[in-house]
Amino acid sequence: MLKIPDHQVAGHTARHGKLGPLIDDSGRFYKPLQDDERGSKEVAFYTSFSSNKRIPDHIRRFFPMFYGTQLLEASDGSGLRPHLVLQDLVSDRHNPSIIDIKIGSRTWYPQASEDYVEKCLQKDKITTSLLLGFRISGLQIYGNNESGFWKPEKKLVLAFTPEDVRLVLRKFVSSNSPTDSNSVPDCSFAPSVYGGSAGILAQLLDLKAWFEDQTIYQFNSCSVLMLYEKESAMKGRSSGAEVKLIDFAHVVEGRGVIDHNFLGGLCSFIKFVSEILTSPDEHSTEACSPDPEKKCIAIENGTTE
Amino acid sequence: MLKIPDHQVAGHTARHGKLGPLIDDSGRFYKPLQDDERGSKEVAFYTSFSSNKRIPDHIRRFFPMFYGTQLLEASDGSGLRPHLVLQDLVSDRHNPSIIDIKIGSRTWYPQASEDYVEKCLQKDKITTSLLLGFRISGLQIYGNNESGFWKPEKKLVLAFTPEDVRLVLRKFVSSNSPTDSNSVPDCSFAPSVYGGSAGILAQLLDLKAWFEDQTIYQFNSCSVLMLYEKESAMKGRSSGAEVKLIDFAHVVEGRGVIDHNFLGGLCSFIKFVSEILTSPDEHSTEACSPDPEKKCIAIENGTTE
Numbered sequence: 001m002l003k004i005p006d007h008q009v010a011g012h013t014a015r016h017g018k019l020g021p022l023i024d025d026s027g028r029f030y031k032p033l034q035d036d037e038r039g040s041k042e043v044a045f046y047t048s049f050s051s052n053k054r055i056p057d058h059i060r061r062f063f064p065m066f067y068g069t070q071l072l073e074a075s076d077g078s079g080l081r082p083h084l085v086l087q088d089l090v091s092d093r094h095n096p097s098i099i100d101i102k103i104g105s106r107t108w109y110p111q112a113s114e115d116y117v118e119k120c121l122q123k124d125k126i127t128t129s130l131l132l133g134f135r136i137s138g139l140q141i142y143g144n145n146e147s148g149f150w151k152p153e154k155k156l157v158l159a160f161t162p163e164d165v166r167l168v169l170r171k172f173v174s175s176n177s178p179t180d181s182n183s184v185p186d187c188s189f190a191p192s193v194y195g196g197s198a199g200i201l202a203q204l205l206d207l208k209a210w211f212e213d214q215t216i217y218q219f220n221s222c223s224v225l226m227l228y229e230k231e232s233a234m235k236g237r238s239s240g241a242e243v244k245l246i247d248f249a250h251v252v253e254g255r256g257v258i259d260h261n262f263l264g265g266l267c268s269f270i271k272f273v274s275e276i277l278t279s280p281d282e283h284s285t286e287a288c289s290p291d292p293e294k295k296c297i298a299i300e301n302g303t304t305e
Numbered sequence: 306m307l308k309i310p311d312h313q314v315a316g317h318t319a320r321h322g323k324l325g326p327l328i329d330d331s332g333r334f335y336k337p338l339q340d341d342e343r344g345s346k347e348v349a350f351y352t353s354f355s356s357n358k359r360i361p362d363h364i365r366r367f368f369p370m371f372y373g374t375q376l377l378e379a380s381d382g383s384g385l386r387p388h389l390v391l392q393d394l395v396s397d398r399h400n401p402s403i404i405d406i407k408i409g410s411r412t413w414y415p416q417a418s419e420d421y422v423e424k425c426l427q428k429d430k431i432t433t434s435l436l437l438g439f440r441i442s443g444l445q446i447y448g449n450n451e452s453g454f455w456k457p458e459k460k461l462v463l464a465f466t467p468e469d470v471r472l473v474l475r476k477f478v479s480s481n482s483p484t485d486s487n488s489v490p491d492c493s494f495a496p497s498v499y500g501g502s503a504g505i506l507a508q509l510l511d512l513k514a515w516f517e518d519q520t521i522y523q524f525n526s527c528s529v530l531m532l533y534e535k536e537s538a539m540k541g542r543s544s545g546a547e548v549k550l551i552d553f554a555h556v557v558e559g560r561g562v563i564d565h566n567f568l569g570g571l572c573s574f575i576k577f578v579s580e581i582l583t584s585p586d587e588h589s590t591e592a593c594s595p596d597p598e599k600k601c602i603a604i605e606n607g608t609t610e
Contacts, residue, residue, distance in 0.1 A: 105565060106410070110435050130415050133565035162562065212572055257467065258576050260410060260438035264569025267517055271563050 002030065004075070007090045009151065010100040010138030010223070011247070014075035022075055022083075027091035028067065030083040032074055038249035043069055043084060045217070045248040052216065059210045062203070062245050064089055089244055090227065095149075098227045099172055100137040100246075103265040105130050109220040109252055120221075127158050128165055132272075133265030136160055137223060141171055141178040142230045150178040169272055172226070175234065187280035189233045193241045195277050200226055203243040204270050211263040218259045220250040224269070307335065307377070312395045314456065315405040315443030315528070316552070319380035327380055327388075332396035333372065335388040337379055343554035348374055348389060350522070350553040357521065364515045367508070367550050369394055394549055395532065400454075403532045404444040404477055405551075408570040410435050414525040414557055425526075432463050433470055437577075438570030441465055442528060446476055446483040447535045455483035474577055477531070480539065492585035494538045498546045500582050505531055508548040509575050516568040523564045525555040529574070 002022040004014045014020030021031045033039025046066040049055065065087035074081040090096050107129060108120035127135040135158070140151040150171075160168065167185070171178045173193045174185035194200045204224075225244040233239035307327040309319045319325030326336045338344025351371040354360065370392035379386040395401050412434060413425035432440040440463070445456040455476075465473065472490070476483045478498045479490035499505045509529075530549040538544035 110430070125415070132562055162560075213576070215576070255467075257437055258573050260569035260573040262569075263572055264565030264567075267568055268563050268565040271518070271520070 001025070002072070005029070005088070005090075007093070007096055007098060007140065009098050009140050010154075017076055019074055019076040019078070019081075022072070023088045023091070027088050029064070029086045029088040030070065030072055031086060032072075033069070033082045033084065034249070039082070039084075041251070042247075042249040045251040046084065046086075049217075049248075054216060056210070058206060062207060062243060064244065064246065089225065089242075089246075093227065093240070094229055095142045095231060096227045096240075097141045097172060097230055098225060099139040099141075099168070101134050101224045101226070101269060102129065102137045102247075103134050103222060103224055103269065104220065104261045105133040105265055106261050107221040107250075109218065109250055111252065123158075128160060128162055129265075132162055132165065133268035134224075136165055136168060139168065139172075141168075143177050143179065147177060147179070166272065170276055173276070175230075187276060189228075189230065189239060190276050190280045192233055193228045193239045194273050198241070200228075200241050200243055201270065201273050201277060203241075204266065204273065207243065207245075208263065208266055208270060211259060211266060213258070215254040215256045215258055217254050218252050218257075219245070219248070219262045220252065221247065222251070222262065223247045224266070306330070309380070310334070310393070310395075312398070312401055312403060312445065314403050314445050315459075322381055324379055324381040324383070324386075327377070328393045328396070332393045334369070334391045334393040335375065335377055336391060337377075338374070338387045338389065339554070344387070344389075346556070347552075347554040350556040351389065351391075354522075354553075359521060361515070363511060367512060367548060369549065369551065394530065394547075394551075398532065398545070399534055400447045400536060401532045401545075402446045402477060402535050403530060404446075404473070405442040406439050406529045406531070406574060407434065407442045407552075408439050408527060408529055408574065409525065409566045410438040410570055411566050412526040412555075414523065414555055416557065428463075433465060433467055434570075437467055437470065438573035439529075441470055441473060444473065444477075446473075448482050448484065452482060452484070471577065475581055478581070480535075492581060494533075494535065494544060495581050495585045497538050498533045498544045499578050503546070505533075505546050505548055506575065506578050506582060508546075509571065509578065512548065512550075513568065513571055513575060516564060516571060518563070520559040520561045520563055522559050523557050523562075524550070524553070524567045525557060526552065527556070527567065528552045529571070 002024055005021060005023045008021065012018065012020045014022060019032055021029055023029050031042075033043065049063065050066045067085040067087075069082050070085050071080045072083045073079070090098070105124065106120075107124055108117045112120075124130045124135075129135045138154065138157055140149040142149055170185040170187050173187055173189040175188045176183045176186055192199070196202065207224075223246050225246050226242070227244070228239040228241040230239075307329055310326060310328045313326065317323065317325045319327060324337050326334055328334050336347075338348065354368065355371045372390040372392075374387050375390050376385045377388045378384065395403070410429065411425075412429055413422045417425075429435045429440075434440045443459065443462055445454040447454055475490040475492050478492055478494040480493045481488045481491055497504070501507065512529075528551050530551050531547070532549070533544040533546040535544075
């Protein structure tokens, strides 16, 4: 009855007998609790959030539904283990294209140990987190019936440069093949996926307005998940473009301060998305402009000195 | 003809025969160039900024006027030294109350050396930068004719907790004495200084809108300066409330990415200011509420572990 999710793009996976999340046919997602404090912290967040009356409904929709915890046979065969029971965000989706974007130029939190800070800081430096305020953690982009999904492996995704990120965000909303490096992404679905009154950008701006005000939580190391269905968009139907927030193992109390780290990264990501909407036919290589005030954004290992 | 500025609240000072900025009677401020790259980087920024046609006028007003560089006898008697020639922001001010707020939870920049990063990171942790996204670097608050200014020394300012910051931002716009710890700041000038269509908050929001869009510069370790004249406000005249940006020795090219670090910190600061406008009569101690969802924001050494 429980099975391994088809459309997970980041995080631990239950494949190859490892410990990872499972799904069922009723639209639920079972995330195993880690043995360390991460698991209990994520349960604490969902419990607090689901009962918090200060969360407006138009913000609550960005979060997976929470159904409590449940003891289940773990996917690695290690026996019974508590699992978070969440909404499976893609249970009613057909071939969804998905990008997982970890938000924040800093993925560690002030209260963390020196070792943890150092580990995260190094990762923030070698990925785009520090420079862009976010990094792509995983993705799958649907091509067509024959090619299926482009789902680059984790190592490749974490090595993305700022220019790669720009390109991937264009590929995400293009009709041409995501793996064809010779064709320029046409961004033909940008207006219907990123744009419009219910599109990704509008949803991100809703989220931004909340983050400018809310001082309840600090969402360290959380991800924004963007998803939509290309086949549906190709047929002129609704693309089902949706933004969700996931991964709350490092959420801490806001203590009266807004989450400036998340907000800054979110604004940077919003700028990337809105630039695709305003210049959908710009070749990504044009970012390397001879205009001295508009320098090439490709940064060669500039983060790792 | 050149003299030591009366109203400098942060940074190097020319007092006691040290190297620091000087002013003249014509409203110019002479900032000595440091021997290391900071001086030349700040000149480079002002030169680039002053000729950049993509800076709108309503943003340019936040920056000091730049008049080039000039060789001058240095204030420490070490001989001729190049100085930045800038507008003296307080030359036409009478007893200005001033706060210098260094913006950003991170005051270092990705390209910096490991040593420099470590030094800044430690300072960001022990001050409020990491937690609040900004820290107060210096201030002077005018009391009255007899008491003059409250100008706490640097050591005290850098030891401010989040709760101290909240209190100082209230004292800044209060009619009662800034040094009287028994009286609760009345925030009587909040509507005229922070509020209104030309007040501090309106100016900060203007600046924020630009930072959401501009990808020309990253303003690492810059300060927002807030100033106004209490005596003028007391007489019901314009408070002359003004926001300025200063200190550009660590500005780097934006390379197509918004300054998410500055923007996040600016939004956090905006939230602090707007909370004073919406609850001007709230005692600062009320932030320690028994409501479990609204915990005390005083954080005891939580930043230095």
